[in-house]
Amino acid sequence: MSDAITADGLVKRYGEATALDGLSFTVPQGTVLALLGPNGAGKTTTVRVLTTLLRPDGGRATVAGCDVVRDARRLRSHIGLSGQYAAVDEHLTGAENLEMVGRLYHLGAKRSKARARELLERFDLTGAPPTVR
Numbered sequence: 103m104s105d106a107i108t109a110d111g112l113v114k115r116y117g118e119a120t121a122l123d124g125l126s127f128t129v130p131q132g133t134v135l136a137l138l139g140p141n142g143a144g145k146t147t148t149v150r151v152l153t154t155l156l157r158p159d160g161g162r163a164t165v166a167g168c169d170v171v172r173d174a175r176r177l178r179s180h181i182g183l184s185g186q187y188a189a190v191d192e193h194l195t196g197a198e199n200l201e202m203v204g205r206l207y208h209l210g211a212k213r214s215k216a217r218a219r220e221l222l223e224r225f226d227l228t229g230a231p232p233t234v235r
């Protein structure tokens with residue numbers, strides 16, 4: 103099975119500060135990876151490099167077989183990235199959040215609503231109470 107993510111000696115500096123100092127790892131397809139570490143460890147920087155939002159200063163990385171620098175555009179068509187805060191200023195329910203993402207992907211109102219319902223059912227979340235409105 104090929105790797106979903108490869109990172110090889112990633113370096114990222116912010117001025118004098120070195121946020122990533124030769125980070126290497128691989129993530130096999132079909133697995134879930136959690137990045138854990140103390141504040142300032144470089145987790146957000148790593149995610150931003152892997153999702154093409156930041157250009158690394160050294161090393162290389164691929165996601166879905168696409169190089170984060172050379173194939174950035176193609177890479178972006180293969181991934182989804184959700185923000186650190188799940189709801190838009192916490193006024194949306196889980197279903198409304200999913201619908202909003204569907205609309206952002208131009209699925210259309212009807213299809214977005216149906217897809218949100220499908221996903222909540224698939225992940226067994228239909229019984230979860232909505233967030234505060």
Ligand SMILES: Nc1ncnc2c1ncn2[C@@H]1O[C@H](COP(=O)(O)OP(=O)(O)OP(=O)(O)O)[C@@H](O)[C@H]1O
Nearest residue numbers: 116119120121139140141142143144145146147148
């Ligand atoms: N825009 C920036 N300019 C300067 N330094 C930065 C910038 N962003 C991050 N850093 C520094 O890079 C290092 C890694 O930061 P990063 O945000 O990637 O860590 P993190 O693991 O996500 O931390 P947290 O758990 O607090 O979210 C830290 O020393 C941080 O201060």
Ligand SMILES: [Mg+2]
Nearest residue numbers: 142145146147
């Ligand atoms: Mg962070």
